[in-house]
Amino acid sequence: MTKHDLTGTIVAAHGRHYLADVDGEFLQCVTRGKKTNVAVGDIVHLKRTSNDQAVIEKIAERTTLLYRSDQYKSKLLAANISRLFIVIATEPSFADDLVSRALVACEAAGVDAHLILNKVDLEPNLARARERASLYTRLGYPLHEVSAKTHPDDTVAALTPLLQDQSSILIGQSGMGKSSIVNLLVPDADIAVREISEALDTGKHTTTFTRLYKLPAGGTLIDSPGFQEFGLYHLTEGMLERAFVEFKPYLGGCKYYNCHHLAEPQCAVLQAVADGKIAKLRHELYAQLLHESAQTLY
Ligand SMILES: Nc1nc2c(ncn2[C@@H]2O[C@H](COP(=O)(O)OP(=O)(O)OP(=O)(O)O)[C@@H](O)[C@H]2O)c(=O)[nH]1
Numbered sequence: 583m584t585k586h587d588l589t590g591t592i593v594a595a596h597g598r599h600y601l602a603d604v605d606g607e608f609l610q611c612v613t614r615g616k617k618t619n620v621a622v623g624d625i626v627h628l629k630r631t632s633n634d635q636a637v638i639e640k641i642a643e644r645t646t647l648l649y650r651s652d653q654y655k656s657k658l659l660a661a662n663i664s665r666l667f668i669v670i671a672t673e674p675s676f677a678d679d680l681v682s683r684a685l686v687a688c689e690a691a692g693v694d695a696h697l698i699l700n701k702v703d704l705e706p707n708l709a710r711a712r713e714r715a716s717l718y719t720r721l722g723y724p725l726h727e728v729s730a731k732t733h734p735d736d737t738v739a740a741l742t743p744l745l746q747d748q749s750s751i752l753i754g755q756s757g758m759g760k761s762s763i764v765n766l767l768v769p770d771a772d773i774a775v776r777e778i779s780e781a782l783d784t785g786k787h788t789t790t791f792t793r794l795y796k797l798p799a800g801g802t803l804i805d806s807p808g809f810q811e812f813g814l815y816h817l818t819e820g821m822l823e824r825a826f827v828e829f830k831p832y833l834g835g836c837k838y839y840n841c842h843h844l845a846e847p848q849c850a851v852l853q854a855v856a857d858g859k860i861a862k863l864r865h866e867l868y869a870q871l872l873h874e875s876a877q878t879l880y
């Protein structure tokens with residue numbers, strides 16, 4: 583280590599521009615060459631190149647890495663997170679496809695997944711939302727009901743213990759109330775975003791980048807911009823079947839050891855779907871993900 587060597591945490595990423603927090607000081611960072619393999623949450627070793635700039639020399643080994651991909655490219659979502667919260671709401675209606683994809687990504691990455699059902703004050707839709715969310719609670723994923731707008735204090739009280747001592751990420755489709763929740767958990771989020779975007783020099787693109795906040799009660803929280811697609815092209819067939827937690831009791835019970843659980847005779851997974859032990863919706867997504875990851879480029 584020379585006196586120029588520093589260690590920091592990546593707190594924001596915008597294209598190939600990164601911002602590292604080094605003991606409370608923000609440094610603008612770039613990678614060497616054209617590399618874009620840095621994620622928010624990464625611990626990096628830096629070499630300072632000017633007063634507020636540095637080059638990323640090395641990325642420390644990650645405990646976890648979440649990313650999404652299609653056959654063309656992959657996009658790193660966050661590194662070193664221990665827990666992911668998917669925000670859903672009574673309205674607008676949430677997409678099961680995105681919820682399950684996020685859950686599968688968590689299983690594959692070894693990240694703990696929780697659901698937050700927001701806007702429980704909108705009672706006409708509450709029963710339906712609970713019913714739909716029960717698909718996930720029956721699989722063992724915890725669900726936390728909140729109303730960020732009408733019960734802000736209760737929302738903070740419910741979520742704070744779950745965030746303490748964790749490195750968390752909050753994701754959700756547009757309109758679910760993710761920003762409302764972040765603003766409750768990080769009281770000075772707006773100031774932090776302004777500081778970060780100034781330091782990153784992103785101009786007007788202030789809301790489109792992933793950023794990491796330190797929480798007042800301990801722990802860190804990554805806020806990632808709304809997502810509409812969640813490709814999991816990088817997951818192999820073996821990873822996929824294990825990422826559907828409800829398949830576990832049936833794996834190994836199929837007639838063929840290399841069963842794809844799609845149309846094979848005497849498939850234990852298909853039998854469980856027929857018996858109502860595995861939800862059809864989830865098995866359909868499994869088939870869809872298998873199909874997607876089998877797409878090859880020509
Ligand atoms: N009734 C009700 N409305 C809420 C609640 N939380 C948020 N909202 C409203 O829902 C809308 C969306 O909230 P945001 O926090 O902007 O949602 P977001 O998920 O960050 O959405 P994007 O900014 O589009 O990514 C806003 O009009 C909020 O006022 C809640 O608990 N109850």
Ligand SMILES: [Zn+2]
Nearest residue numbers: 836841843849
């Ligand atoms: Zn099978």
